[in-house]
Amino acid sequence: MDVTFSVNGERVRVDVEPRHTLADVLREQCGLTGTHLGCEHGVCGACTVLVDGQPARACLMFGVQADGSSVVTVEGLAGDDELHPLQEAFVVHHGLQCGFCTPGMLISAMHLLDTDPEPTREKIREQMSGNICRCTGYIGIVDAIAAAADVMRSGDTGVSDRVSARAQETPSHIEEPKRSPPPGG
Amino acid sequence: MTATATDTAAAPHAEPIQATPSGSLGRSVRRKEDQRLVTGHGRYVSDFQLPRMQHVAFLRSPYGHARITSVNTSRAEQSGRRVFTGADFMHVVLRARSSLPSYVETDQPVLAHEKVRYQGEPVAAVVASDRYLAEDGLELVEVNYEPLPATVCAWVSPREPVHPEAADNVLLERVFETGSVDAAFGDAAVVVERDLVTNRHAGNPMECRAGVALWDPSDRKLTFWSGTQVPYIVRNMIAELLDLPEGNVRVVAPDVGGGFGVKSVLYPEDVALCLMARAMPNVPLKWVEDRAEHLAAATHARDHRYLIKAGFASDGTLLAVQADVTVNVGAYSVYPWTAGIEPLMAGGLLSGPYRLDNYRCAVRGVATNTAPAGPYRGVARPASVFAMETVLDAAARELGMTGVDVRRKNLILPEDIPYKMPSGLVDDSGHYVECLTKALDALGYDDFLAEQERRRGTDEPPIGIGFACYNELTGLGRAASAGPRMPFRTGHDACTVRVNPDGKVTVFSGVTSQGQGLETTMAQIVADGIGVDYDDVEVRIGDTDESLWGFGAFSSRQAVIGGGAAHRAAAAVKEKVLALAAGLLEVDAAALHIENGQIGVVGVPDPALSIAEVARVAYLESHRLPKGIEPGLEATKFYDPIRGVFAAGAQVAAIEVDRTTGEVRILKYVCVEDAGRAMHPQIVDGQIVGAIAQGIGGAMYEHLIYDDAGNLSTGTLLDYLMPTSAEIPEMTIEHVSHPAANPLGVRGVGEGGTLGPNAVLAGAVSDALGIQIDTLPITPSTIWKELQ
Numbered sequence: 001m002d003v004t005f006s007v008n009g010e011r012v013r014v015d016v017e018p019r020h021t022l023a024d025v026l027r028e029q030c031g032l033t034g035t036h037l038g039c040e041h042g043v044c045g046a047c048t049v050l051v052d053g054q055p056a057r058a059c060l061m062f063g064v065q066a067d068g069s070s071v072v073t074v075e076g077l078a079g080d081d082e083l084h085p086l087q088e089a090f091v092v093h094h095g096l097q098c099g100f101c102t103p104g105m106l107i108s109a110m111h112l113l114d115t116d117p118e119p120t121r122e123k124i125r126e127q128m129s130g131n132i133c134r135c136t137g138y139i140g141i142v143d144a145i146a147a148a149a150d151v152m153r154s155g156d157t158g159v160s161d162r163v164s165a166r167a168q169e170t171p172s173h174i175e176e177p178k179r180s181p182p183p184g185g
Numbered sequence: 186m187t188a189t190a191t192d193t194a195a196a197p198h199a200e201p202i203q204a205t206p207s208g209s210l211g212r213s214v215r216r217k218e219d220q221r222l223v224t225g226h227g228r229y230v231s232d233f234q235l236p237r238m239q240h241v242a243f244l245r246s247p248y249g250h251a252r253i254t255s256v257n258t259s260r261a262e263q264s265g266r267r268v269f270t271g272a273d274f275m276h277v278v279l280r281a282r283s284s285l286p287s288y289v290e291t292d293q294p295v296l297a298h299e300k301v302r303y304q305g306e307p308v309a310a311v312v313a314s315d316r317y318l319a320e321d322g323l324e325l326v327e328v329n330y331e332p333l334p335a336t337v338c339a340w341v342s343p344r345e346p347v348h349p350e351a352a353d354n355v356l357l358e359r360v361f362e363t364g365s366v367d368a369a370f371g372d373a374a375v376v377v378e379r380d381l382v383t384n385r386h387a388g389n390p391m392e393c394r395a396g397v398a399l400w401d402p403s404d405r406k407l408t409f410w411s412g413t414q415v416p417y418i419v420r421n422m423i424a425e426l427l428d429l430p431e432g433n434v435r436v437v438a439p440d441v442g443g444g445f446g447v448k449s450v451l452y453p454e455d456v457a458l459c460l461m462a463r464a465m466p467n468v469p470l471k472w473v474e475d476r477a478e479h480l481a482a483a484t485h486a487r488d489h490r491y492l493i494k495a496g497f498a499s500d501g502t503l504l505a506v507q508a509d510v511t512v513n514v515g516a517y518s519v520y521p522w523t524a525g526i527e528p529l530m531a532g533g534l535l536s537g538p539y540r541l542d543n544y545r546c547a548v549r550g551v552a553t554n555t556a557p558a559g560p561y562r563g564v565a566r567p568a569s570v571f572a573m574e575t576v577l578d579a580a581a582r583e584l585g586m587t588g589v590d591v592r593r594k595n596l597i598l599p600e601d602i603p604y605k606m607p608s609g610l611v612d613d614s615g616h617y618v619e620c621l622t623k624a625l626d627a628l629g630y631d632d633f634l635a636e637q638e639r640r641r642g643t644d645e646p647p648i649g650i651g652f653a654c655y656n657e658l659t660g661l662g663r664a665a666s667a668g669p670r671m672p673f674r675t676g677h678d679a680c681t682v683r684v685n686p687d688g689k690v691t692v693f694s695g696v697t698s699q700g701q702g703l704e705t706t707m708a709q710i711v712a713d714g715i716g717v718d719y720d721d722v723e724v725r726i727g728d729t730d731e732s733l734w735g736f737g738a739f740s741s742r743q744a745v746i747g748g749g750a751a752h753r754a755a756a757a758v759k760e761k762v763l764a765l766a767a768g769l770l771e772v773d774a775a776a777l778h779i780e781n782g783q784i785g786v787v788g789v790p791d792p793a794l795s796i797a798e799v800a801r802v803a804y805l806e807s808h809r810l811p812k813g814i815e816p817g818l819e820a821t822k823f824y825d826p827i828r829g830v831f832a833a834g835a836q837v838a839a840i841e842v843d844r845t846t847g848e849v850r851i852l853k854y855v856c857v858e859d860a861g862r863a864m865h866p867q868i869v870d871g872q873i874v875g876a877i878a879q880g881i882g883g884a885m886y887e888h889l890i891y892d893d894a895g896n897l898s899t900g901t902l903l904d905y906l907m908p909t910s911a912e913i914p915e916m917t918i919e920h921v922s923h924p925a926a927n928p929l930g931v932r933g934v935g936e937g938g939t940l941g942p943n944a945v946l947a948g949a950v951s952d953a954l955g956i957q958i959d960t961l962p963i964t965p966s967t968i969w970k971e972l973q
Binding site: 036038043073091092099125142 | 213215216218219220222223224225226227229231232234315317388389390391392393440441442443445473475476477699700701702867868870871874875876877878879901902903907909910911912913915916
């Protein structure tokens with residue numbers, strides 16, 4: 001099926017098999033391998049992406065369901081020369097070791113800070129409990145999110161504002177007529 | 186890995202290096218790995234896409250134990266898919282070898298034929314153009330089975346042996362015996378006895394196993410990208426199993442998403458992938474495991490039973506320990522570590538950091554129809570520390586002592602060093618009382634005791650305090666790594682340090698990283714070792730075609746051993762830089778020093794020369810080379826510490842228990858460890874916190890449960906509970922830093938954290954409720970039942 005959506009602010013149009021998950025479409029067809037698969041049954045949270053501003057398990061969503069949506073993946077967080085405050089805080093506070101859960105952690109944390117710019121440590125621990133990390137013991141992750149919240153509140157939010165805008169933007173292609181499926185497709 | 190001392194050769198002690206004030210060691214510099222990992226540009230095996238790549242799915246046994254009566258692949262093959270079965274690879278077996286007298290060698294097939302021995306064992310493999318189609322193809326392979334009686338518990342007699350070579354399923358047995366155990370029990374004022382069972386659980390790294398194999402028939406070269414902790418061992422084993430010259434096999438471990446021991450094993454799927462690649466020349470074959478496969482078929486651990494008896498004098502002195510340890514090693518003797526890995530470690534380290542003269546411990550590894558058990562962070566000691574600390578607490582109660590006093594009475598002291606443990610291992614630490622005291626201070630022990638007392642007789646949740654002291658044997662050299670008597674000794678690593686023509690440095694190290702930040706640590710060591718900026722050092726690891734040799738990540742060895750090799754190689758390169766500079770400047774090399782890449786003459790304020798200028802001469806201006814100095818600036822060195830170094834540790838925690846629900850809440854958790862000199866304090870603490878979190882998971886949540894037929898009933902992350910940020914508490918991590926006798930003064934810290942939580946939490950719950958915790962994990966339902 002022909003599917004059009006935006007990823008990190010860029011329009012993509014892909015021919016997607018109906019049974020292929022959004023995670024596989026992002027990884028295999030869009031080349032965005034930052035979205036990781038840790039369990040493929042919706043528990044570990046490694047594949048978390050934002051779909052129209054809401055966190056979604058990309059392993060539990062079909063690619064075709066993203067048609068007409070705006071998707072933000074970890075590749076969409078950093079600016080050209082600067083990391084997103086969350087990415088920077090994860091580096092500074094040792095919020096990652098192997099890095100495999102990190103993309104999902106960052107996306108979940110971004111959504112948390114979008115909805116609550118000043119979360120307590122308890123709130124961070126509760127809200128982030130949908131993402132499993134096996135390396136860090138979570139303390140560095142909680143530290144990082146708390147620190148990023150401070151930075152983002154203090155106003156130096158160029159990158160994070162842009163990412164949030166991407167997450168909220170209405171895809172411009174929705175009114176476009178759909179191309180017919182390719183013969184035999 | 187399993188440790189038994191074999192000789193008393195002293196480790197060669199190089200002079201510990203002094204950090205220059207501008208050096209990077211001892212500082213938490215920005216990790217070199219992090220930029221790519223936080224931006225989604227890590228390079229994990231599952232991210233690889235190569236031209237003409239095909240995808241592999243494995244068909245796995247639905248039975249715990251069954252005879253294979255027929256395999257029919259015709260429908261799958263008619264669909265255009267390539268199919269491989271056990272019959273294709275019958276000539277290749279994985280046979281973990283050990284020369285221990287009691288060890289029964291058994292074979293593990295690449296793909297099962299004749300019979301299957303655990304649920305999830307690979308039986309066939311299907312190749313297709315994508316993973317969806319490969320998995321569809323599994324449904325077209327018809328396998329008929331005749332179920333056999335399964336044995337899932339290691340301490341019941343089998344109705345049908347797992348392997349014909351071992352009718353009683355016992356693959357290995359060994360008795361450790363020292364002193365006069367029976368006489369010592371006769372002298373004891375108090376004897377405590379316990380029957381303790383620990384829960385099977387697993388490392389469960391967030392990235393499951395994955396591999397890509399490619400056979401190039403024209404060069405007869407096999408390349409295997411694998412999420413492994415041990416690429417050089419894998420190269421060695423694959424070359425042997427496929428009968429290839431070792432130089433024709435290249436193993437690459439790129440970014441790896443956690444390992445924890447699970448990925449230090451060579452799996453049948455790995456070998457199958459390489460064999461299939463060889464049968465399909467020029468076609469890259471990719472296999473990415475899913476979590477259900479991982480839970481069923483990657484190695485498990487910690488399924489142990491301890492019948493333990495300990496005798497104490499009336500003043501609390503530990504007089505004797507007798508134990509009978511049974512370890513469920515699963516269906517196969519794990520390749521290449523053998524079924525001895527857990528039982529021998531349990532027997533060798535059971536007495537931990539306590540003085541003990543009289544010790545008898547029988548250990549055995551018993552095969553069952555469950556997934557093979559293998560190395561998991563802390564190997565056996567989370568269970569053996571639990572056993573030892575349990576009898577200490579029990580004795581304290583009977584003697585009317587505190588748990589703290591009974592431990593202080595028996596801990597090995599600095600003046601006892603070197604202390605020969607009853608198993609023959611030699612403890613070089615002795616800083617246990619210091620760790621325990623510091624941990625109690627950090628906990629606020631007296632305050633918790635007062636609060637515990639205040640709550641007695643009220644409706645408030647009772648408080649419990651638990652303790653664990655442990656000695657983590659790290660960085661094992663050739664003398665200490667001899668335990669399972671495997672055909673190889675894991676004592677050394679190599680490192681090559683090259684100053685490039687522009688004066689920047691490239692390090693080719695044999696270490697591997699699955700999150701431990703070894704690129705960073707090796708860069709720090711080399712930067713300070715030569716005298717250049719950390720940012721000017723690039724580190725390459727994980728590719729057997731690039732670096733000379735390294736055994737890989739296990740037994741908390743790489744900071745000590747890989748780090749020692751990096752330090753030695755850096756020192757050798759520095760020597761050549763100075764010799765070359767001395768020739769150019771016509772001064773004595775002893776009068777030169779290097780800092781921040783600048784070479785200066787002692788007593789002269791301005792630098793005389795930069796390393797970049799020296800490097801340019803070394804590579805591009807050979808006419809300027811001083812007499813007797815060859816071109817190039819590179820050195821390769823090995824390091825072997827010969828013995829190991831012990832890292833002392835103590836963990837203490839205060840908890841409260843909800844009597845209505847049985848829920849345990851950790852109020853405060855403290856760990857004090859002796860990491861020696863911490864090269865990167867943040868990474869060191871990260872290792873400790875992460876290890877404790879895994880230990881808490883094992884103590885309270887994680888349990889791989891088989892039913893009697895051998896069906897895994899906790900086969901998803903909905904049933905197998907990994908702790909999240911909502912379960913893992915804040916922790917206080919402190920250090921006593923006693924440099925070890927190795928070039929960098931470091932002790933390994935990768936695993937020690939896992940050793941405490943079982944004992945700490947079981948002890949704390951027992952203390953809070955006055956109940957006995959003999960079986961792990963400690964769940965609300967087990968506590969609630971105990972309270973009824």
